[in-house]
Amino acid sequence: MGLSWKEGVLTILLGAAAASGLTTLILFLVEATSILLPADTKFGIVFDAGSSHTSLFVYKWPADKENNTGVVSQALACQAEGPGISSYTSDPALAGESLRGCLEEALALIPEAQHRETPTFLGATAGMRLLSQKNSSQAERIFAEVARVLSQSPVDFRGASLLAGLDEGAFAWITINYVLGSLLTYTFSGEWARPPEATLVGALDMGGASTQMSFVPGGPILDASTKASFILYGSSYSVYSHSYLCFGRDEVLNRLLARLVQVRPARAGRHSGLARHPCYHSGYRATVPLAPLFESPCVHTSMPPGAAQNLTVEGAGNPGACVSAIRELFNFSSCEGQADCTFDGVYQPLMQGRFYVEVSYPEHASWLRDYCASGLYILTLLLEGYGFSEETWPSIEFRRQAGGTDIGWTLGYMLNLTNMIPAKAPAMKQAENYGVWAAGIVLVGLTLGAILGAAAVQLLWPRD
Structure with a gap:
């Protein structure tokens, strides 16, 4: 037995209502999925070019920040091969080349699609400050080579410069x-x-x-x-x-040794350098080149006249004299x-x-x-x-890391930088927008259902 025309129309209306409801549900789930998925992750790279070595750090944070500042975590730490970049005065190109290994590790970690938007900065500290005082042209050449390498990399290079103390x-x-x-x-x-x-x-x-x-x-x-x-x-x-x-450990030790240098006559009539070091253990004896001690801007005395190229260092093992010699480096x-x-x-x-x-x-x-x-x-x-x-x-704690994160200036720099990097809409605002959207979808669905329902009643139970 075939369907009456009323039953046919009712079937069509019910099908339309079901399709509308299903469409509403799909739209609801799609939007909910986009809201509930984790926020995009942003990355940043910071090079710490210290006096003795250079380190690279990769940081990451959710795109939706907290009160305009990123909630940042360390994703990678890498120490570049070789000494600090201030050591490459004779071949500045090597200063830039020394960064490539760590940079490649960083780029392998960061998704390729985000390389171009990853801010990258190199901050040079006391080693390059001293070189800039001693020979500004050498420092400029090193910075130029470092900038050349980093600007060729597919990142958002923000510069290589001296970081103020x-x-x-x-x-x-x-x-x-x-x-x-x-x-x-x-x-x-x-x-x-x-x-x-x-x-x-x-x-x-x-x-x-x-x-x-x-x-x-x-x-x-x-x-x-x-x-x-x-x-x-x-x-x-x-x-x-x-x-x-000039009050970092290496410079203090250099200044201390330079103050202990004396010139003594040798048996053959030539002069040689001697330093009796109260901080070295008794019986220690070594020969080191003399000129490098007086090359640092932190050493304000010149190499003694008539001194030989090499310095003989003898340990005296005298802690009291060691403290007195160190105190002389401070102007109390x-x-x-x-x-x-x-x-x-x-x-x-x-x-x-x-x-x-x-x-x-x-x-x-x-x-x-x-x-x-x-x-x-x-x-x-x-x-x-x-x-x-x-x-x-007892209020002092000596640490290299805290919570698995290296303690230094680089993370603080990146946190401060996130204040200037645009973020997506905060999660709360997204939730508010989602609530308005969802309410609109539900209202449309209810309205359509009411219209279809009214039409069905009119067809099945017409007025006399």
Whole structure:
């Protein structure tokens, strides 16, 4: 028996309603899927060109940032082969070539489609600062070669330049506080929040050519040249920061040895260089070239006249004399009677809270002779220079990493850079847009269903 015309029309209407409902459901699921998928990930590359070596770091963060700042994590750390770029004065092209290996590792990690939008920056620190003082043309040639290599790479190259000492210290402060969760923390309620200011820590970076001190003081920063200001995750910070060029470990050891050099007559009537080193263990004896000691701008004396090309170094094993020799490298008298002064007349407000110390120069077994001098230098710097005491010493922690992340200026630089990189609409705004869209889809579906239903009633039960 065939269907009546009313039943046929009703079947068509019901089919249309089912198709409409199915279409609405598909659209709903497609949009929900696009909303629930993880946000796009952005990447950034930073080269840290230090005095003794160059390191590359790759960072990543979700495209939808938190209060305009990315929630950044370290994705790769790579140490370039060879010494720091300031060592390539005789062949600047090698400075650029030394970066290729780590750069290739970074590009292999980052999706190829995102290479062109990946910001890449090289910041040179104290080693290149010293070279710029000594021979600016050599420094410029090295920067040119580094820029040539990086600009040829398929990335968004932002430049290769000197990083100011103030910025180096301040960015390191951002890094350690971010890694420790003192700038941003994820609460149990599933929201990002700013921790109490009391959780902030100070940062001490002890490198090969310089050392940096950075912290948020309890009062105002009276010297504007030591103040760095940031807005991170919607909060403002004023950080005291100062970099002491020539007070990194390598330069301190060079300056110390240069002060100990004496000229003595040799039996054959010729002169030779001799240094009796109180910090080297008794019985140590070695011959080293003399001229390189006096090439650094940190050494303010010239090579003694009549000295031979080589220097004979003899260890004396005298810790007391070692401390006295190291203290002579600091000008403590310039800060006598001043509570807000460290040494060499440098302003520093009163310290507060905990401090994390990053020792960023590499250790090597061949440097065993320098362990005594290095340790006593660190003690002198922290106790007599920066003003730590027996009571505040427990507030210092020595770290190279925290939470699996390298402590240094590079992560802080990238966090600050994310403030200037456009982001997608925040997740909350996407959710709001999705809610409006979903409500519109449901309303259209309900309206169509009501119309179809009314038509079906009119067909099946017409009025008399």
